[in-house]
Amino acid sequence: MREYYVYILxxxxxxxxxxxxxxxxRRVNEHKKGKIQGFTSKYNIKYLVYYExxxxxxxxxxxxxxxxxxxxxxxxxxxESINPDWHDLSSDWSD
Numbered sequence: 501m502r503e504y505y506v507y508i509l510x511x512x513x514x515x516x517x518x519x520x521x522x523x524x525x526r527r528v529n530e531h532k533k534g535k536i537q538g539f540t541s542k543y544n545i546k547y548l549v550y551y552e553x554x555x556x557x558x559x560x561x562x563x564x565x566x567x568x569x570x571x572x573x574x575x576x577x578x579x580e581s582i583n584p585d586w587h588d589l590s591s592d593w594s595d
């Protein structure tokens with residue numbers, strides 16, 4: 501069974517990026533290495549601060565859109581509910 505992830509990345513200024521993937525480790529590493537052109541590379545967004553795992557792509561995409569529609573304060577509250585110090589949850593992952 502495949503797994504899907506909705507994730508939130510941030511930078512030192514706490515700019516937020518929300519995405520969805522079927523391979524969280526690969527995708528986060530791509531962001532960290534600047535392989536994803538656009539918003540995340542422009543703003544140096546590379547810290548994984550939140551993620552959710554599920555087994556349905558449609559649910560993951562729906563959740564991604566839902567989170568993107570939230571006010572910033574609600575997104576911050578969600579992150580801080582599991583990661584109050586905004587640690588990079590991928591800091592001990594290897595490539």
